[in-house]
Amino acid sequence: xxxxxxxxxxxxxxxxxxxxxxxxxxxxxxxxxxxxxxxxxxxxxxxxxxxxxxxxxxxxxxxxxxxxxxxxxxxxxxxxxxxxxxxxxxxxxxxxxxxxxxxxxxxxxxxxxxxxxxxxxxxxxxxxxxxxxxxxxxxxxxxxxxxxxxxxxxxxxxxxxxxxxxxxxxxxxxxxxxxxxxxxxxxxxxxxxxxxxxxxxxxxxxxxxxxxxxxxxxxxxxxxxxxxxxxxxxxxxxxxxxxxxxxxxxxxxxxxxxxxxxxxxxxxxxxxxxxxxxxxxxxxxxxxxxxxxxxxxxxxxxxxxxxxxxxxxxxxxxxxxxxxxxxxxxxxxxxxxxxxxxxxxxxxxxxxxxxxxxxxxxxxxxxxxxxxxxxxxxxxxxxxxxxxxxxxxxxxxxxxxxxxxxxxxxxxxxxxxxxxxxxxxxxxxxxxxxxxxxxxxxxxxxxxxxxxxxxxxxxxxxxxxxxxxxxxxxxxxxxxxxxxxxxxxxxxxxxxxxxxxxxxxxxxxxxxxxxxxxxxxxxxxxxxxxxxxxxxxxxxxxxxxxxxxxxxxxxxxxxxxxxxxxxxxxxxxxxxxxxxxxxxxxxxxxxxxxxxxxxxxxxxxxxxxxxxxxxxxxxxxxxxxxxxxxxxxxxxxxxxxxxxxxxxxxxxxxxxxxxxxxxxxxxxxxxxxxxxxxxxxxxxxxxxxxxxxxxxxxxxxxxxxxxxxxxxxxxxxxxxxx
DNA sequence: AGCACGCCGACT
DNA sequence: GTCGGCGTGCTC
Numbered sequence: 068x069x070x071x072x073x074x075x076x077x078x079x080x081x082x083x084x085x086x087x088x089x090x091x092x093x094x095x096x097x098x099x100x101x102x103x104x105x106x107x108x109x110x111x112x113x114x115x116x117x118x119x120x121x122x123x124x125x126x127x128x129x130x131x132x133x134x135x136x137x138x139x140x141x142x143x144x145x146x147x148x149x150x151x152x153x154x155x156x157x158x159x160x161x162x163x164x165x166x167x168x169x170x171x172x173x174x175x176x177x178x179x180x181x182x183x184x185x186x187x188x189x190x191x192x193x194x195x196x197x198x199x200x201x202x203x204x205x206x207x208x209x210x211x212x213x214x215x216x217x218x219x220x221x222x223x224x225x226x227x228x229x230x231x232x233x234x235x236x237x238x239x240x241x242x243x244x245x246x247x248x249x250x251x252x253x254x255x256x257x258x259x260x261x262x263x264x265x266x267x268x269x270x271x272x273x274x275x276x277x278x279x280x281x282x283x284x285x286x287x288x289x290x291x292x293x294x295x296x297x298x299x300x301x302x303x304x305x306x307x308x309x310x311x312x313x314x315x316x317x318x319x320x321x322x323x324x325x326x327x328x329x330x331x332x333x334x335x336x337x338x339x340x341x342x343x344x345x346x347x348x349x350x351x352x353x354x355x356x357x358x359x360x361x362x363x364x365x366x367x368x369x370x371x372x373x374x375x376x377x378x379x380x381x382x383x384x385x386x387x388x389x390x391x392x393x394x395x396x397x398x399x400x401x402x403x404x405x406x407x408x409x410x411x412x413x414x415x416x417x418x419x420x421x422x423x424x425x426x427x428x429x430x431x432x433x434x435x436x437x438x439x440x441x442x443x444x445x446x447x448x449x450x451x452x453x454x455x456x457x458x459x460x461x462x463x464x465x466x467x468x469x470x471x472x473x474x475x476x477x478x479x480x481x482x483x484x485x486x487x488x489x490x491x492x493x494x495x496x497x498x499x500x501x502x503x504x505x506x507x508x509x510x511x512x513x514x515x516x517x518x519x520x521x522x523x524x525x526x527x528x529x530x531x532x533x534x535x536x537x538x539x540x541x542x543x544x545x546x547x548x549x550x551x552x553x554x555x556x557x558x559x560x561x562x563x564x565x566x567x568x569x570x571x572x573x574x575x576x577x578x579x580x581x582x583x584x585x586x587x588x589x590x591x592x593x594x595x596x597x598x599x600x601x602x603x604x605x606x607x608x609x610x611x612x613x614x615x616x617x618x619x620x621x622x623x624x625x626x627x628x629x630x631x632x633x634x635x636x637x638x639x640x641x642x643x644x645x646x647x648x649x650x651x652x653x654x655x656x657x658x659x660x661x662x663x664x665x666x667x668x669x670x671x672x673x674x675x676x677x678x679x680x681x682x683x684x685x686x687x688x689x690x691x692x693x694x695x696x697x698x699x700x701x702x703x704x705x706x707x708x709x710x711x712x713x714x715x716x717x718x719x720x721x722x723x724x725x726x727x728x729x730x731x732x733x734x735x736x737x738x739x740x741x742x743x744x745x746x747x748x749x750x751x752x753x754x755x756x757x758x759x760x761x762x763x764x765x766x767x768x769x770x771x772x773x774x775x776x777x778x779x780x781x782x783x784x785x786x787x788x789x
Numbered sequence: 790a791g792c793a794c795g796c797c798g799a800c801t
Numbered sequence: 802g803t804c805g806g807c808g809t810g811c812t813c
Contacts, residue, residue: 108813
């Protein structure tokens with residue numbers, strides 16, 4: 068994607084600090100509402116005036132809606148028909164930097180700006196006056212009558228004269244009932260004050276210091292510190308396996324950012340990881356940062372949003388949506404586990420938080436740290452080309468952590484129909500059980516599709532129109548290409564080796580494997596780990612002192628998903644890494660029908676650079692991302708036929724796309740074929756890297772009519788392919 | 790998104 | 802006649 072941002076950083080950084088324009092009463096201002104109109108509407112500035120970036124309440128039809136003053140009005144709407152802004156809300160104004168970011172993100176993702184603005188204003192109580200609460204401090208007077216309970220209350224207030232207590236806190240602390248406090252308030256000895264409920268977060272101390280760093284870690288940390296201190300946009304790809312001290316190192320970048328008085332944002336792919344991370348922050352900076360994700364309460368959300376805007380939050384830890392918070396002065400964005408697919412939002416607004424982080428940073432002169440043990444190919448390519456800086460952390464114990472890895476060639480194993488554990492793997496596990504050691508059997512279901520494979524030669528049936536593998540369609544009992552929609556009956560003879568009756572949809576379920584394993588090892592306690600559960604299992608740091616067996620190293624290796632090889636590589640590296648400890652290397656066995664496949668070989672030899680180089684070359688040859696561009700068009704309707712009919716019409720009338728040399732594939736069932744009763748159909752558009760794809764898509768889409776019945780959304784840089 | 794408007798089929 | 806289904810269009 069990144070091209071869009073290339074030459075833009077410097078110019079827009081200036082825009083980010085542009086002056087705020089003041090509009091006196093009666094001036095015509097352009098207001099962007101959060102209503103799905105997607106364009107600015109003209110209003111008359113209110114009595115008290117307003118300014119660019121101000122949050123306002125405006126009348127729209129019979130309703131009052133939230134909006135932001137976007138600038139001077141367009142003046143095309145008859146002045147007599149203009150309505151007046153109701154009021155300016157008490158919220159920190161939306162800065163030019165964030166407005167530009169939303170505009171650019173909207174243009175890039177082909178999303179209406181109003182939907183983008185909604186992402187940035189998804190906070191409860193935004194239009195309410197600041198929520199107040201009563202706090203109690205020491206007053207001037209003395210009570211006429213003193214009692215032991217009253218003395219305790221006054222003693223507490225004297226001791227902690229700084230912090231305003233709530234009624235409950237004060238009563239509990241002094242060991243009295245609230246009525247004692249009430250009595251003191253009446254007497255004037257205690258003062259009751261109203262303060263905003265949303266207070267600033269506890270100040271983080273960048274100098275508090277954390278764990279001692281090794282020389283190598285300190286060197287990388289120093290690089291990151293100076294990159295942040297430069298105060299200009301830049302991106303560093305920080306590569307380091309689990310246990311290499313990656314988190315400690317990027318927390319040094321956070322420290323450098325906080326020392327400069329700027330704000331920092333750390334994105335994590337899932338909520339389950341935040342707890343442990345908050346502890347690390349507390350150990351390093353002496354306090355907990357602000358949190359932003361779906362798991363935080365409404366009150367906390369409001370506090371976080373307001374404090375980020377007012378500078379009362381130095382560091383935010385959050386999910387991808389934290390990228391749209393109204394930071395005052397954002398100096399650093401860390402995207403941890405940057406390769407994680409959770410960063411791609413594929414519902415409502417389609418965006419990739421990793422790419423958007425780079426865009427936002429380029430607009431506010433911030434540094435980006437992309438951290439991962441197994442980076443995405445996109446980031447690897449950007450690091451290779453010099454667009455990103457590269458920092459590598461070696462494992463603490465060198466190569467010793469890598470287990471001994473061997474393939475099990477499934478083509479020569481004597482495997483009974485419907486069974487998945489090969490005799491070789493069975494034997495190896497049995498050996499471990501006899502020695503009283505643990506084994507972990509792993510089922511790779513990530514990027515899983517019911518690909519049809521020949522169990523004699525390993526051949527996967529491909530579509531005759533594209534390079535994509537054919538996927539078994541559960542309802543039709545036919546093979547289907549999920550890229551172009553091509554269908555074919557299920558053959559009985561393998562087109563490659565001509566052996567009959569060996570073609571089978573691969574992909575056992577967790578239940579089936581558990582059952583099979585339980586049968587093979589009746590006296591062992593059995594647990595099978597699948598990549599579906601891997602997200603939660605990721606938190607499980609414990610290594611396996613023994614053997615890791617991968618049931619299906621091939622699955623998704625060459626599906627119709629262009630990132631399948633990459634994901635398989637990342638996943639299997641991580642799983643295999645679980646076997647053994649530094650002092651006692653474990654063993655990893657990979658069951659595969661394609662032992663000579665570059666991905667399997669790269670995993671076995673541990674030669675990552677070779678894998679990425681090969682994968683990059685394959686993508687370059689195919690003209691797919693990051694060397695080409697893709698866009699998904701998702702049509703949804705309660706009526707499948709209607710969605711397909713429009714899809715076919717769109718595929719036929721592809722003039723604006725052909726003009727820029729782009730190709731359309733499909734329609735085919737979308738990765739999620741049905742959501743809430745709506746059938747979803749997808750077209751894929753493929754283009755060269757440097758074509759103005761968004762403009763062409765817009766011109767193309769303009770030709771067709773939409774309704775509430777038949778809806779369309781665009782997915783730039785899709786990640787899911789079936 | 791809401792909400793009105795308006796154009797057709799089933800009732801008092 | 803008119804009540805109410807929801808398809809279409811507008812909101813500064």
